Amino acid sequence: MRDSTGYVQAMIRVYSPNGDTVRITNVKGSCGCANASVQRPIMHDSTPARIYIAINAKHFTDSLNYVDYTIDHTGAGSPATYRVVVRLPKDHRK
Numbered sequence: 001m002r003d004s005t006g007y008v009q010a011m012i013r014v015y016s017p018n019g020d021t022v023r024i025t026n027v028k029g030s031c032g033c034a035n036a037s038v039q040r041p042i043m044h045d046s047t048p049a050r051i052y053i054a055i056n057a058k059h060f061t062d063s064l065n066y067v068d069y070t071i072d073h074t075g076a077g078s079p080a081t082y083r084v085v086v087r088l089p090k091d092h093r094k
Contacts, residue, residue: 001087006058008086011039013048014071022075024049030068033057034084055086063088 002008016022022043027036033056043049055067065086072079 001089002055002057002060006056008053008055008057008084010053010084012051012053012082014043014051014082015048016043016045016075018075019045020075022049022073024051024071024073026070026072027051028070029053029055030070033059034067034069036069053084055084057086057088060086060088 014024024038024041024043027038029036035054035056037052039050039052041049051069051071053069057065065088067084067086069082069084070079071082
């Protein structure tokens with residue numbers, strides 16, 4: 001849910017499912033409202049990579065919105081997609 005300034009912010013933890021060492025090389029949001037910053041690019045099965053995401057949802061008008069992040073990495077199956085669902089309160093149009 002967006003905060004009082006209209007932003008959604010979160011830290012995402014990403015693990016390597018096979019135990020391999022994998023490096024995140026790039027993260028990009030599906031719209032201009034989405035930003036991402038890789039805080040820790042290396043992941044293992046027990047140590048996560050960390051990605052800080054921020055979405056400017058100030059101008060969202062629908063009660064349910066989707067923002068997809070494309071995560072490029074050195075592991076198999078690159079790129080990966082991470083979907084963020086932004087829900088607005090029922091009284092969001094007030």
